[in-house]
Structures are given as C-alpha cells and as structure tokens.
Amino acid sequence: MSSPPRSSDPRLTAAASESLGAAELEAQLDELLDAVLSSRRTATRLAQALAPLARNLQDFVLRWAAVIARTNAEMAYQFAAAAPAALAAMDTSTAEAWIIQAMDTYDRQGLYRGSAVFKNAQEFAELAGSQLCAVTFEDVAQVLNLFLCGLSGRRLKLDTAARPYTDTETIHLPARIAIFPTKEENFLVYKAIATHLWAQARFGTFNRDIAAVVAGYPDPERALELFSYLEALRLDACIGRALPGLGRELRKLRGDDEETDPRLARLQSADATVDDTVAVLAETYASLPPRSYSYMGRLRPELIAPVRAARIAKEKAAFRAALKQMLEEDGEPRAAGAEQRFSVRASSAAEDPSAQSYDLLLDGEPVAPPPQVAGLIDSILQDLGEIPDEYLAPAGDGGYRAEDREPSASDVWRGVYHEEGAYFYNEWDHGRRHYRKNWCVLRELDVHSGRPDFVDATLAKYAPQVAQLKRTFELLRGEDKLLKRQKNGDDIDLDAVIEGYADMRCGMELPERLLVKRHKSERDLAVMFMVDMSGSTKGWINDAEREALVMLCEALEVLGDRYAIYGFSGMTRKRCEIFRVKRFDEPYSAAVRSRIAGIIPQDYTRMGAAIRHLAMLLNQVEARTKLLVTLSDGKPDDYSDNYRGEYGIEDTRQALIEAHRSGIKPFCITIDREARDYLPHMYGPVNWTLVDEVARLPLKVADIYRRLTT
Amino acid sequence: MSPKTTPFHARVLKPEAHLIEKEPYYEPVGDEIALFEAAYATQIPVLLKGPTGCGKTRFMEYMAWRLKRPLITVSCHDDLTAADLVGRYLITGNETVWVDGPLARAVRCGAICYLDEVVEARKDTTVVIHPLADDRRILPMEKRGELLQAPGEFLLAMSYNPGYQSVLKDLKQSTRQRFIAIEFNYPQPELEKKIVMTETGLDAGNADQLLKLAQMTRNLKGNGLDEGASTRLLVHAAKLIRRGIAPRAACRGAIAEALTDDPEMLRAIHELASSLF
Ligand SMILES: Nc1ncnc2c1ncn2[C@@H]1O[C@H](COP(=O)(O)OP(=O)(O)OP(=O)(O)O)[C@@H](O)[C@H]1O
Numbered sequence: 001m002s003s004p005p006r007s008s009d010p011r012l013t014a015a016a017s018e019s020l021g022a023a024e025l026e027a028q029l030d031e032l033l034d035a036v037l038s039s040r041r042t043a044t045r046l047a048q049a050l051a052p053l054a055r056n057l058q059d060f061v062l063r064w065a066a067v068i069a070r071t072n073a074e075m076a077y078q079f080a081a082a083a084p085a086a087l088a089a090m091d092t093s094t095a096e097a098w099i100i101q102a103m104d105t106y107d108r109q110g111l112y113r114g115s116a117v118f119k120n121a122q123e124f125a126e127l128a129g130s131q132l133c134a135v136t137f138e139d140v141a142q143v144l145n146l147f148l149c150g151l152s153g154r155r156l157k158l159d160t161a162a163r164p165y166t167d168t169e170t171i172h173l174p175a176r177i178a179i180f181p182t183k184e185e186n187f188l189v190y191k192a193i194a195t196h197l198w199a200q201a202r203f204g205t206f207n208r209d210i211a212a213v214v215a216g217y218p219d220p221e222r223a224l225e226l227f228s229y230l231e232a233l234r235l236d237a238c239i240g241r242a243l244p245g246l247g248r249e250l251r252k253l254r255g256d257d258e259e260t261d262p263r264l265a266r267l268q269s270a271d272a273t274v275d276d277t278v279a280v281l282a283e284t285y286a287s288l289p290p291r292s293y294s295y296m297g298r299l300r301p302e303l304i305a306p307v308r309a310a311r312i313a314k315e316k317a318a319f320r321a322a323l324k325q326m327l328e329e330d331g332e333p334r335a336a337g338a339e340q341r342f343s344v345r346a347s348s349a350a351e352d353p354s355a356q357s358y359d360l361l362l363d364g365e366p367v368a369p370p371p372q373v374a375g376l377i378d379s380i381l382q383d384l385g386e387i388p389d390e391y392l393a394p395a396g397d398g399g400y401r402a403e404d405r406e407p408s409a410s411d412v413w414r415g416v417y418h419e420e421g422a423y424f425y426n427e428w429d430h431g432r433r434h435y436r437k438n439w440c441v442l443r444e445l446d447v448h449s450g451r452p453d454f455v456d457a458t459l460a461k462y463a464p465q466v467a468q469l470k471r472t473f474e475l476l477r478g479e480d481k482l483l484k485r486q487k488n489g490d491d492i493d494l495d496a497v498i499e500g501y502a503d504m505r506c507g508m509e510l511p512e513r514l515l516v517k518r519h520k521s522e523r524d525l526a527v528m529f530m531v532d533m534s535g536s537t538k539g540w541i542n543d544a545e546r547e548a549l550v551m552l553c554e555a556l557e558v559l560g561d562r563y564a565i566y567g568f569s570g571m572t573r574k575r576c577e578i579f580r581v582k583r584f585d586e587p588y589s590a591a592v593r594s595r596i597a598g599i600i601p602q603d604y605t606r607m608g609a610a611i612r613h614l615a616m617l618l619n620q621v622e623a624r625t626k627l628l629v630t631l632s633d634g635k636p637d638d639y640s641d642n643y644r645g646e647y648g649i650e651d652t653r654q655a656l657i658e659a660h661r662s663g664i665k666p667f668c669i670t671i672d673r674e675a676r677d678y679l680p681h682m683y684g685p686v687n688w689t690l691v692d693e694v695a696r697l698p699l700k701v702a703d704i705y706r707r708l709t710t
Numbered sequence: 711m712s713p714k715t716t717p718f719h720a721r722v723l724k725p726e727a728h729l730i731e732k733e734p735y736y737e738p739v740g741d742e743i744a745l746f747e748a749a750y751a752t753q754i755p756v757l758l759k760g761p762t763g764c765g766k767t768r769f770m771e772y773m774a775w776r777l778k779r780p781l782i783t784v785s786c787h788d789d790l791t792a793a794d795l796v797g798r799y800l801i802t803g804n805e806t807v808w809v810d811g812p813l814a815r816a817v818r819c820g821a822i823c824y825l826d827e828v829v830e831a832r833k834d835t836t837v838v839i840h841p842l843a844d845d846r847r848i849l850p851m852e853k854r855g856e857l858l859q860a861p862g863e864f865l866l867a868m869s870y871n872p873g874y875q876s877v878l879k880d881l882k883q884s885t886r887q888r889f890i891a892i893e894f895n896y897p898q899p900e901l902e903k904k905i906v907m908t909e910t911g912l913d914a915g916n917a918d919q920l921l922k923l924a925q926m927t928r929n930l931k932g933n934g935l936d937e938g939a940s941t942r943l944l945v946h947a948a949k950l951i952r953r954g955i956a957p958r959a960a961c962r963g964a965i966a967e968a969l970t971d972d973p974e975m976l977r978a979i980h981e982l983a984s985s986l987f
Pocket residue numbers: 735736737738739760761762763764765766767768769869897905909941942945
C-alpha cells in the first residue's frame with residue numbers, strides 16, 4: 001500500500017478548528033467509498049458516528065479512509081466504521097499502527113482477515129497499550145530486590161498483590177503497572193511504591209498501633225484512608241531528605257497536586273514521627289478530604305501486628321543471646337558490682353533522626369558488634385526507635401534455640417535399627433566439651449532413579465545459560481600455562497638462557513633448564529558436593545537443587561575436575577543417611593543423571609556425621625586441593641537428641657574443623673536468609689555464600705564454584 | 711612552559727634513592743600509625759589486610775614519608791619468580807653483571823619493601839622472604855653465594871585481601887605467622903567523607919550523597935556484588951563530579967560500571983544513585 005501521510009499528532013495541530021457536521025462528513029465519505037455503497041448501505045450511519053469527534057480526529061479518519069480506499073474500498077469502509085470506537089481507545093500513533101497492521105493483513109491474507117483487524121480494534125488497543133508501556137513485576141523484581149537491599153534496613157522480600165502493601169517483612173507490589181504511557185514512568189511508579197513501603201518500615205509508620213488509632217473514629221475506614229494520606233505526606237518528606245533524587249521524582253508523580261493546608265506543615269518537618277501523623281489526623285479528620293497518589297500502598301494494620309510482634313520477640317531473644325556470646329568471647333573478668341555491662345549511645349548526631357545510629361558499649365568502651373548483631377540493632381531500631389534497657393541484659397543460649405519437639409526417637413528407628421554395614425562416627429558434645437564415641441550410625445544408600453527426562457528438560461530450560469557456562473569453563477580449562485625453566489619443552493626460555501649464559505660467564509655451569517613448555521594447567525582438584533536432602537527442601541527448593549546439580553555437572557565435565565555428589569539426611573543418631581548420587585570414580589552417566597532427577601527430600605539434617613563421612617571419602621582421593629561444598633537450606637537440625645540449636649551447630653562446626661585439619665577446604669552455599677547468624681561461626685567468615693533467591697540457585701552454583709577455584 | 715612545547719617525558723626515579731618529600735595525605739582511621747611505628751622499631755614485618763581501595767597503599771606511602779625511608783613496591787603476580795625479587799646476572803658488553811632485584815635493593819639501602827597483593831605470587835616465591843621475615847633478617851642470594859643481612863632501617867610489608875574466596879589463593883600459615891597484621895577497612899562515614907572532600911575538593915552536600923551510595927553498595931555485598939564501592943571509587947566519582955560531570959553519570963561511570971557487569975545489578979545501582987542525586 002502507499003505510504004500514509006504521517007503527521008504529528010493532529011489533535012494538537014487542528015485542535016482549534018471546528019468539527020464537521022454529519023452532512024458534510026457524509027458527502028465526503030460518499031465520494032471516498034462510492035464503490036462499496038448502495039441504496040441499502042449508505043454512509044449515513046458512519047457520518048453520524050464520526051460527527052461528535054474533534055475536527056482533527058475527523059480529518060485523521062478522512063485522510064486515512066482516502067489512503068485505504070485507494071487500495072480497497074471495502075477496507076476503507078470497515079475502517080471508517082471502526083474508527084470512532086478505536087479512536088476513543090487509542091491515540092493516533094497507536095491508531096496508525098493499527099491501520100498498518102490491518103492493511104498488512106489484508107495484503108497477505110485477504111479482505112476477510114484484514115477487516116477482522118479493524119473490527120477487533122479494542123483488542124489491538126489493549127495489546128498495544130500493554131506492549132508499549134506496561135511494566136510487569138517479573139521485569140522489575142530482581143532490580144527492585146537489589147535496590148531495596150541497597151537501601152539498607154531489614155531485608156525485605158517481594159511478592160505480588162492486587163493492591164500494594166507491606167506486612168513489614170514482605171513488600172507486595174502489583175503484578176503489572178501501565179498507568180503512564182512510557183515504560184520509564186511505569187518503572188518509576190514501581191520504584192516509588194516499593195520505596196514508599198520500605199519507608200513505612202524504615203521511618204516508623206508501624207511504631208503506633210494503627211488499628212487502635214483508627215478504631216477511635218466514627219468511620220474507621222475513612223480514618224484509615226486519611227491516616228494513609230497524612231502518613232504518605234510525612235514519608236514523602238522523609239524520602240525527600242534521605243533520597244532527594246527520588247523525592248523530585250515523587251513530586252512529578254504527584255503532579256501539581258501539592259497540599260497547602262497549613263495544618264499539615266508539621267508532617268514535613270525533619271523530626272516528625274508517626275505520632276505527629278496521629279495528632280494531625282485528629283485535627284483534620286472532620287474537614288480534610290483524603291487524597292491518594294499512584295504510588296501509595298494500602299495500610300493493612302491487621303496483617304502487620306502479628307508479624308511485627310513475632311519479630312520483636314524473636315529479635316529480642318536473639319539480641320540478648322548475641323550479647324551473651326560476645327561476653328563469653330570477650331572473656332574479660334566481670335567488673336565487680338557492675339550488673340549491666342552493656343549500654344548504647346547515640347553516635348554523632350545525624351541530621352535525619354531516622355538515620356541515627358547507635359554505638360554498642362561494653363563497660364563504657366565502644367565494641368564493634370559482629371555483623372549479625374549490627375543487623376539486629378538496625379532492625380530493632382526500626383521497630384522500636386531505641387534499644388530498650390531490658391534488651392541489654394545478656395541471656396539465652398546463643399540464639400540458636402528453637403522450640404524443642406517431643407523426642408520420641410525410639411519409635412522412629414525401632415525396627416530399622418541394625419548396625420551391620422554401617423559406619424560409626426563420633427559426635428561433639430558442646431556442653432560437655434568432649435566427643436561422644438561412636439555416637440552416630442551412618443549408612444550409605446542409593447538414590448532411586450527419577451524421571452529420565454528431568455536432565456534434558458533442565459538443559460532445555462537453561463539452554464542459553466548452559467552454553468554460556470560451558471564457554472566460561474572452557475576458558476578456565478584452556479588456560480594454558482607457560483612453564484618456564486623446563487628440561488624439555490617446545491621453545492627456548494630466553495630469560496633462562498640469558499641468565500644461564502651470564503652464570504656461565506661467571507664460571508658457573510650452564511643450567512639444564514632452558515626451555516619453556518606449554519602446559520594445560522593441571523587443576524589438581526577434587527570436590528565433594530554435599531546436598532541437603534532434608535525434609536525442609538521439599539518443593540521448589542528441591543527442584544532448584546537438582547537443576548543446580550545438572551548445571552554444575554555440565555560445567556565440571558567441561559572442566560575435568562574430579563567430583564562426587566552425595567545427598568545427606570537422616571533422623572536421630574541411629575539413622576544418619578548418605579545418598580550416593582555420583583561417586584568420584586563414576587563417570588557422569590545416564591545412571592547418575594537419573595539419580596540427580598531422583599533426589600527427593602527425606603527427613604532431618606544431622607550434619608556432623610554426614611560431614612565426617614564425606615570428608616573420609618574425600619580424603620581417599622589424591623589431590624592437591626580438596627573441597628567440600630555443602631548445598632544447604634538451613635541450619636543443622638534433627639528430630640531429637642537436642643541436635644537442633646546450639647548442639648547441632650557446634651557439632652557441625654567441630655566436624656568442619658576436623659575436615660579442615662585433614663586438609664579439606666569446606667565451603668557452604670546456602671539459601672537461608674538467616675545464614676549470617678550461624679554460618680560464619682561454622683564455616684568461617686568467608687567460606688560461605690548466600691543465594692537468597694531460590695530460583696537463581698541453578699544459575700549461581702556453577703558460577704560460585706568457578707570463583708572458588710580460580 | 712607552555713604545554714605545546716613540552717616534550718612528553720616521564721620522570722625517571724630510582725626507588726631506592728627516592729624519598730617521598732611531600733607529606734602524602736593520609737587520614738588515620740585507628741591506631742594503625744602507632745602499630746606500624748612499633749613494628750618498625752622492633753623490626754617485625756607488617757601485613758596489611760583489607761579490601762581493595764581502602765587506603766593500604768596510601769598508608770604505606772605515608773609511613774615511608776613519616777619514617778623517612780624509601781618505599782619500594784612490588785606488585786605480585788603469579789609469574790613472579792624468586793629471581794625477580796632477589797636478582798640475577800645479566801650480560802652487558804662482554805661482562806656479566808649482577809643486578810639486584812627490588813627486594814635485594816630494599817635490603818641494601820634500608821628501605822621499606824612493600825609486596826602488594828602477596829597471595830597472587832607463587833607459593834615457592836613467597837618462601838624466599840621467610841628468612842628475611844623472621845628474626846634472622848637475612849636474604850639468601852644463592853647465585854652469588856651470599857647472605858644479605860638487613861640493616862635496622864629495612865622493613866618488609868605486604869598486603870593481602872582476605873575477602874577473596876578462592877581456595878587456591880590463601881596465605882600459608884608459615885608465611886602469615888611471621889607478620890604483625892594491621893586490619894584495614896573502609897573508614898567510618900564521617901572520616902570517609904572528609905577523605906573524599908580533602909582528596910577532591912568536592913562540596914559537602916554531594917559528598918554526603920556519595921557516601922550514602924557507598925553504604926548502599928556495601929549493603930549489596932554478598933547479595934550479588936563481590937565488593938561494595940571502595941574509598942577509591944568514591945574518590946574517582948568525586949573527581950568526575952568536580953570536573954562538571956552530572957552526579958548520576960559520574961556514579962554510573964566511576965562506581966556502578968566499576969563494580970559489576972550484571973545488567974540488573976547495574977540498573978539497581980543506577981536507580982540507587984538516581985534516588986540520591
Ligand atoms: N585513610 C585515608 N586517607 C587518605 N586517603 C585515603 C584513605 N583511605 C583511602 N584513601 C583514598 O583511597 C584511594 C585508594 O587507596 P589505596 O590506593 O591506598 O588503596 P589500597 O588499599 O592500596 O587498594 P588495593 O588493595 O586495590 O591496592 C587513595 O588514593 C586515597 O584517595
């Protein structure tokens with residue numbers, strides 16, 4: 001078809017001129033569509049529908065109808081008929097795209113299909129609208145996740161919900177935003193919502209019981225709405241101070257809609273707290289209509305209270321336990337008479353009270369709290385605005401205690417208990433500081449084969465990443481090393497010759513080693529992967545683990561490192577189980593693949609025995625570097641014997657220390673967000689890493705391994 | 711001299727003869743100066759531990775100036791041989807001459823020898839410093855059949871980044887246990903701000919925001935970033951801003967792109983920067 005007269009938006013150019021009347025329109029259409037009109041099909045109805053449109057839109061339709069009619073008059077008729085509704089649903093540039101698509105379809109598939117595009121204008125408008133400008137949660141989740149992580153404060157999870165809100169631990173965002181005509185603006189709305197919800201937690205919105213506050217009003221719904229609005233004003237001011245760039249962008253999103261009511265001024269001041277919002281609510285409830293902005297979330301006091309209460313209790317216990325541990329590690333004798341040794345002091349005044357930080361003092365001297373304690377302080381401050389006195393009394397058992405379940409170990413292993421063919425391992429009793437001899441009974445079992453297509457499906461799912469992975473690992477492997485000063489080799493080592501010549505001139509003998517040899521660097525490395533098969537890995541964690549193993553095997557096959565994979569689980573000390581997935585001397589065969597597919601969650605994680613056993617296997621391999629990599633989803637845990645908690649952690653730590661002494665380097669990849677609280681203690685500060693999104697595990701594990709071994 | 715007529719030339723300096731004359735700008739963070747001076751006085755070698763760009767090299771320059779000793783720096787890499795450190799025979803004309811390596815030169819002239827990123831060096835290279843790093847303080851020069859006894863002014867120092875996770879790069883116990891370790895980290899915000907402002911002349915407002923951004927990237931360490939922005943990166947960004955580059959662009963070039971190639975991480979850092987500026 002001939003090229004259409006593209007113009008800038010005619011709404012702007014001809015806005016001033018007057019619309020054409022129905023008669024005038026009909027006359028023009030009659031002329032254009034003459035070929036397809038008859039006494040029974042006149043242009044009258046078309047003209048009547050076009051008459052109410054603005055002149056520029058009428059011109060748009062007439063101009064295009066003329067262009068289309070040159071190709072096919074029936075198409076032009078269909079266009080004119082569909083145009084009024086279409087132009088209500090889309091702007092003219094989208095309408096042009098619609099016309100072009102219809103004419104393309106007509107060219108290729110004929111009149112019937114072509115006119116169908118005109119008839120389905122609504123569908124096109126929706127599709128075009130979403131493609132052009134919508135931003136989805138999937139698009140932004142990872143970036144926002146990192147963004148929030150950078151903003152500091154408590155680590156927040158992201159999820160979707162019809163209307164945005166936060167329960168103080170998860171931020172719920174809409175699945176899709178298409179409020180504005182561009183992706184940039186819609187992303188900005190996402191960012192603004194997320195920041196606003198972050199700010200609610202950060203700047204103390206929940207330090208008051210909102211449900212109780214609004215319950216005191218005749219219309220609690222309305223009170224909550226007004227409170228949300230007032231609080232949003234306060235938070236906007238907070239954000240404006242902490243993040244001026246974003247503050248400017250929020251102002252843009254609000255448009256010119258700035259509030260000027262003098263009663264609201266106090267919400268903007270730097271020391272305003274949620275108490276001021278509550279006070280202003282009382283003053284303005286009767287007279288101020290609440291407003292709402294595109295980036296405002298909904299307050300859900302009913303969801304917040306339980307989450308917050310549980311966290312406060314948990315963090316209080318953890319904090320006091322951490323202090324106790326600091327005291328024990330500090331080891332200095334207790335100053336006589338001083339019952340409260342810890343205190344806190346506000347560090348150098350910040351201009352922004354919410355950014356106030358505190359120093360922890362021990363006997364009046366500042367101490368640097370370990371990172372997990374610093375995180376706790378931060379989180380407690382967010383909830384309470386201070387560290388209350390009773391928090392500063394050390395107590396508890398190291399923060400690892402969880403409620404103990406009733407130990408009924410006897411019936412768990414009754415009947416399974418026979419010890420032939422089993423291995424026995426000591427266990428470290430932290431409380432008594434000695435080993436319990438032959439305490440654990442461990443068996444090696446086979447993993448049953450799983451779905452045969454699992455590996456292929458995984459490889460297909462991650463095809464581009466697998467290719468990328470292989471390339472990366474090939475580079476690693478292909479890292480040729482130029483060995484200097486060799487007795488035999490491919491080329492002369494000039495440095496050595498010159499030096500040797502010089503030596504010879506001094507009366508020494510010419511050395512023998514004068515050649516260089518190219519050498520594929522021998523990665524003298526053996527790695528044991530120890531995979532958590534405890535019950536807590538059920539579902540997608542298990543899927544991610546298995547996928548991660550598939551990716552890993554692909555990479556390791558390229559690399560040629562020796563590796564073995566074993567799963568571990570168990571229940572009670574009498575039934576520790578190790579599942580063979582791949583032995584060191586076994587190739588990556590179909591059987592191994594189907595065993596990977598067959599990894600299914602079992603029971604608990606008595607880690608100590610598993611580590612001792614796998615370390616023993618690893619030590620049977622000759623290699624310069626031996627690595628024991630654990631893939632874990634949480635802390636050690638067992639059904640009974642109090643393995644849960646500190647005992648389990650200490651035994652695991654002891655097992656790792658033993659492994660380390662025998663020349664093995666342990667490393668842990670975990671998906672437990674709370675890992676920071678116990679993994680550094682078990683593995684050492686740098687020998688672990690957190691992949692805090694399960695979905696990324698398959699992509700990450702091989703990469704972590706690469707970093708670990710280069 | 712006008713720039714047009716100036717021929718391009720670099721100044722040639724002999725490290726052992728070169729004393730740092732002008733006081734390098736160094737902002738003490740803790741008691742590192744006292745520790746270093748005590749180590750120097752008692753002739754115990756020093757190990758500087760810390761992440762990249764946190765002021766280790768600058769500290770060495772400062773201490774060299776303070777103690778009025780030349781500073782000889784060797785950047786270690788995995789091809790560094792013992793001869794590269796100690797020295798070798800070369801031929802000039804018809805004669806062979808012995809040429810000292812940097813370590814030998816430092817010993818001879820009582821300088822401070824700084825082995826940067828020592829874990830990168832091959833393990834068999836690292837051991838040549840062992841006799842020098844214990845109370846014998848001698849450098850064996852096998853080729854010449856000599857032992858070089860270090861004078862009291864000589865000091866061996868090396869740096870090491872314990873944050874690396876590679877199992878292949880770890881410092882041997884027999885090496886690390888010869889040293890007094892001084893731990894470095896990014897300075898406290900107030901101090902780091904002062905450093906950035908003094909180094910670059912950046913105004914306080916922008917410096918505040920840069921520091922917040924630094925903290926944000928440090929929050930991301932372990933969550934997709936291997937390291938947060940170092941003091942060095944802040945200095946770089948500040949210099950760009952001083953040259954009139956818009957802050958957001960400066961942060962992207964000097965900080966985000968320097969930290970990562972991951973597109974989502976880049977975007978996140980950029981969003982953080984544009985929230986601040
Ligand atoms: N305490 C400090 N006083 C003054 N300047 C500092 C200080 N700390 C860091 N800097 C600034 O940071 C920059 C980087 O520091 P430096 O080069 O010393 O890092 P480094 O620790 O040696 O890093 P690398 O391990 O990567 O070599 C310096 O050029 C200086 O501008």
